[in-house]
Amino acid sequence: MTTDLFFTLRLLDCFPDLRLTADLSHYLVGREFAWPVDAPNHALIHRVLDQTWGLHGRIASREQIQIQPDFPQHRGWVDLFMGWWDYAIRSWRRRAGPDAVLTFLCELGPAPYAITGADGYELSDRWQEAQRMMRDIRALWESSADA
Secondary structure (H helix, E strand, O other): OOOOHHHHHHHHHOOOOOOEOOOOHHHHHHHHHOOOHHHEEEEEEEHHHEEEEEEEOOOOOOOOOOOOOOHHHHHHHHHHHHHHHHOOOOOOOOOOOOOOOOEEEEOOOOOOOOEEOOOEEOOHHHHHHHHHHHHHHHHHHHHHHHO
């Protein structure tokens, strides 16, 4: 229901206290954001993140719902999502109580989400990528505590 950015924004207008779990990859692919993402689109994402209480962790490009984050050609997309997640964590910390829990679900799934080669096997090691994502998110979490 919340995979469409504009529909989600309308929901937020109707239900300002709604607590979302955000999977930003759907918004990026669904709207086919141009690269680099412009300020108005960042503002739309930030509006969603300001009501986010959980995050689904996968990285998309404007064409693919899941990219391989370790491939060098995807570095810009990785940086984009890390920036959004950093914003989300900081926003959540401002809103959440001292005993609240922020859920981050590393969602690097197998095929058909993961792109496969002609042999049917994934192009990268999703487990290793998930482990790296976990470390990167923990680093964002720790750095946001100092802010």
